[in-house]
Amino acid sequence: MAVSERSPAAAGNGESIALARSYREAFRRNAPGYLFLTPWLIGFFCLTLGPALGSLYLSLTDFDLLQAPNFVGFQNYIRMATADPKFISAIRVTFLYVILSVPLKLGFALAVAMMLNRGIKGLPVYRAVFYLPSLLGASVAIAVLWRQLFAADGMVNSMLAVFGIEGPSWISNPRYSLYTLVVLSVWQFGSPMIIFLAGLRQIPVDMYEAASLDGASARRQFWKITLPLLSPVIFFNCVIQTIEAFKAFTPAFIVSGGTGGPINSTLFYTLYLYQEAFGNFRMGYASALAWVLVIIIAIFTAFSFLSTRYWVHYDE
Amino acid sequence: MSNEARALPGQGSNHPYLRSGLLHCLLIAASFVMLYPILWMLAGSLRPAEDLFGGGASLVPSQVTIKAYSQGWFGMQVSFGHFFLNSLLIATLATLGNVLAASLAAYAFARLNFFGRKLWFALMLGTLMLPYHVTLIPQYVLFLKLGWINTWLPLVVPKYFAVDAFFIFLMVQFFRGIPRQLDEAAQMDGCSPWRIYYKIMLPLSLPVLATAGIFSFIWTWEDFFGPLIYVSDMSLYTVQLGLRSFIDSSGTSSWNELFAMSILSLIPIFLIFLFFQRLLIEGIATTGMKR
Amino acid sequence: MSILTVNRRHFLGAGLGLASMPVWGALPGFAAEGAQLRMVWWGSEDRARRTKEAVKAFEGANAGVTVATESMGWDDYWPRLATQVAGGNAPDFIQMDYRFMFEYARRGTILPLDPYMGSELKIADFGEGNLKSCSVDGKLYGANVGVNAFGTIVDTAAWQDAGLAAPSLGTTWDQYAEACIAYGKVAKGKKKYASADGSGSEQLFEGWLISRGKSLYKNDGTLGYEAADAAEWFKYWAELREAGGCVSADIEALYKNTIETSPLTLGYSASDFAFSNQFVGFQKVNKPTLALTGQPVVGNGKPGHYLKPSQMFSISSKSKAPEVTARLINFLVRDPAGALILGVERGVPASPEIRDALVPQLDAANSEVVKFISALTPYVGTLPPAPPQGAGEMNAVLIRISQEVAFEASTPEAGGESLVAEAKSVLKKG
16 A cells, blocks of 8 residues: 655665665555545445446447447547537537536525525524425426426416516527526525535634624625635535536436437437437447546536635635 | 524624515525425325326316325335335435545545545546446446346445545535644644544534535435336335336326325435434534634 | 455456456356246336236246346336346346337347247237237347327317317328318417427328328338428428417427327317327326327328337347247237236237227227227228338437427428438438
């Protein structure tokens, strides 16, 4: 387990003693970390890495699920780059979804969490009620529900009718259907909200007390205390929600019945990947799609990590 | 309740009653929007099947019947109660595993220095990025070779090896928010990393441990893809698998039974949520920690 | 000690053993004495109950045979089955669908049943048509579990309220359009359209093509129609849409190939098009009493309907006990002891003897289906040429292009052109 950080530079007499000492030193420094990491390392090498490399290999084959795969080199990647209009349209839909849903959802979650962090009556009830939609998760009932809300004669339009507005059938009109999925994502803001709440709870009260004594306004307290101390949690939510939004599958699958329609307007990247893999028997191509997605997400994540030095404050 | 009444920012208003009244109005209105789907599902579970789809968005059923509940509960050869027990067991085991294993790894990433830490961390995050559809088959082959098919092992054991990087990353972020002076002081006193982990880190991280617990439980409860692929014996079914056997999009579906059982399936996780969220409000702010 | 070593190697081999992937074979060591079959199907819980009961009867009659059953909904069924097949853990007994039969049979995943005909499988009385419709490239790959035809489901009362006769067997496409437009003029309330928009339905398009002497595909696997045909098809529906004879684009776009998203179920239209085996499901979620009739026809044209299996029972090519599986299939589709338990839940039985035995115990919706299949005979033609490899994708392409035309992002003529162009490129990919 012991891995030395620097190569031992000692030479000549007493080399072996110095070497042994430096190894012992390295062991002392590294052992606790690796000890705590052991369960994860086992899981990573035995359960996660194998299947991941497996899919990487499959992305270089023509695997059709039912027959043994044949190696085809980079053919899948070439097809993606040159001859697949659906790939381009899936990328477009997914980026739009990420750009719209992530900031809206996080903003909403943070606002509600701040509101619920006050000493108000009935707090646990509100918190639970606001979390309820997220409990519905991937339920097939969501599909029916969303139609009840956003179809031509749905609840949204009956409400608009009060103001004399005749709304379209939001959910089945290619111009608007993606936005109903954005609304769905924002509506299920429960998990980032809970994480924000836990983060807010970790901010020591005495900091606010001290600031109040100094006469700092609520707004100033928000900018000077809440935001900086919450920044690791905000950062976490940003990264996770962005990854999740890029990988979003269930909402589009359920609401569009797996079609990505009307006219590919809700064809999320992973939905397209799923169609290719299991509908059209092109698992090799789907695996290539997946790895391109990994690269896209990794670039985004790397940039967010690079940005942390400017706005995320750790107590170190 | 006393924990709730904390002095917090934004309370210096001149009209406390007006303000809190307005706040409650806002919250109640928002609650209705949040609850509407559940109410609609409840209404759906009480109305006859032929009323479900043509009727528009109305909440009030024309006719009330609770037939869907009894038919749903005993609809399959194994009763839904059995599925509830299965789900409860799996979710509990998975939650324990997740919280334990993830907190160990997170402590290492957040507080310990070791060679290759950044690389491991990046790899860990990387595991979040691959869509599960493409790892499905290699993973199936793996579990098949281990002889784990048609058991709960693929649903539970991986959690004890912290395969869900979400929880590790979550805890890392929170652990890094705990003042470093604490463990430095403990280290001076000769505390081992292990002692620091369970004497300082864990007690001070109750909110995040509770958060991880809630998510872990709820997500395992809601997961249907894992059980779908790995479990085939009906006596091993989870609630989600039971729910999905009401719907066959190519033919006859029992929608109101689905709604009825969906409502029931929400109750345990809702209770779990209510129970665990009390832990959320404790934590560093209320455990007497000052710095 | 040695057990431990073997286990560890096994474990590591599984985790890192990518090299073994191309040769995923059958699982060693799982087959036991007697026969232990695994059986999968899709369907809702009523089907599960009936099937399990019938399987129990089979186990009772065949000592030493045990059957482990697995069932799930349609959407979950195919990824799961594909995963099992890819993992080398395919079930012995597989419920198969007409479209997927071609994919599975041509890739050697399911077994030709011809060797069992006359011995384990005594289904010759299904008739040539019903055997042919379960065949790929001249070999039988499944036992027909339900005879199915594509038709029109109508809300008779809604048509009567409008003072019009509902479409029936033999109604021509022109008459259909006329009646729909007339309905649209007098209809009040929510059900203000006569018809769903059928322009995205591959089955309906196919029926229309066949009765005009064309087809979706030719025997050599090339396209059986031209851009002009498709353009005319889109035009028919565009005019109907324009005249208020069928639902608007955004209502039809709610349809997700499921019963509960059909404009008929949602209460927008007085008729929709569907397979006959879906009729019972339609009746379950529709309040008005529904009727089942044929597709519109072309006056003096060829019969556009044909009989397909609603689903079939197939045997995995990896099965260790194909004979026993074939016996089970025969028990379920041909032996009254099993077939009567299944009833008509999967569709109208292909065997005349079983069908006759079932008729007395049918409820209204089910007997409507049986009546429909019998009455359809004069309008039924021969099986059209088999779809070539990759044809399964065309369903989605047709839906998308029909929506582009319906939402007026494209014209019928342009739609026809792009349908043919995309079909050619899809078929080339294979």
